[in-house]
Amino acid sequence: MKTLTILKPDDWHLHLREGLVLKNIIHFTSEYFGRAIVMPNTKNPITSIDKAIAYKKLITEALPKSSNFQPLMTIYLTDETDKEELINGFKNNVIFAAKLYPANATTNSSHGVKKIANLYEVFESMQESGMPLLIHGEVTDSEVDVFDREEVFIDRELQPIIKTFPKLKIVLEHITTSYAVDFVQEKNIGATITPHHLHINRNAMFFGGLNSDFYCLPVAKRENNRLALRKAATSGKECFFLGTDSAPHLRKWKAFCGCAGIFNSPVALESYLTVFEEENALDNFEKFASLNGPNFYNLSPNKEKLKLVSKSNKIVEFIDVIEEKDIVEQIKPFHAGETLNWQVEGIVN
Ligand code: NCD
């Protein structure tokens, strides 16, 4: 049996939600990941320091007892963001990074930024203080095709940001195109890559009936893009690191509105490992999962180690959402019903 032991990984892009969903899903991440950047697009978005402190408390209370998992909090930029408050939050270690959602680009982003140029003063202060800017890189104009939104964002918005603030620490989140892969390397910024964008191309949404299980934003693209992402993720290059973008949506909401987001935290490591094995790159997995992220963010890697084994692993169809012992809802995980060839064995000394 093949095994792999790596330093404990981190998840640099995660949606934990609130309430019952948070309580039911957090253990999938906290068990095997040291830290995670928690996205601020809750229903009532995390737009202030006070909200971030309250959200962190909710997360900490939902953690299994004795967990040493560290949620890294983010603030959701709006047209009204107060730069003093933002930088204070960063300097006092309450806020780890700021997240830029163009208005209406994705789930719960209606309060997002309408005109990015209005944030340039904020970016200036972030650059000065070394605060990372995490970007959902899609334009939202209805005349731009949904499959082109990442490329257009890079040309129209990201290029000028980088030109004006060359020292600003930027992560282009959940990249989906070969165009983004090239751009990230050329400009020396960081990028997260999700498990699902390494496994599916846009066909996944359209066969066997319209299938919202594979609908996420940015939407999966053509096969040539998936192949470029696989090459990038498995290359070991420092600019690419693990960010699951695990985004749970209750089954009833997926069915009702086909909302964007794929819940992959129960299978994320297994899913990535499948790709690294297929690409003959298992030796680079630790870099992608456990080293490149901390290196980018100037943090130390985790100390504990995680053992992964190559053995048959049937993924459940649904994860139950339980309230006082009753199953009240379900969420479909990525790879539901499939059998993967990797399994997490656990933390080792
Ligand atoms: C995310 C969500 O559901 O919060 N959805 C998604 O499709 N990825 C938001 C996001 O990261 O865009």
Ligand code: ZN
């Ligand atoms: Zn996300």
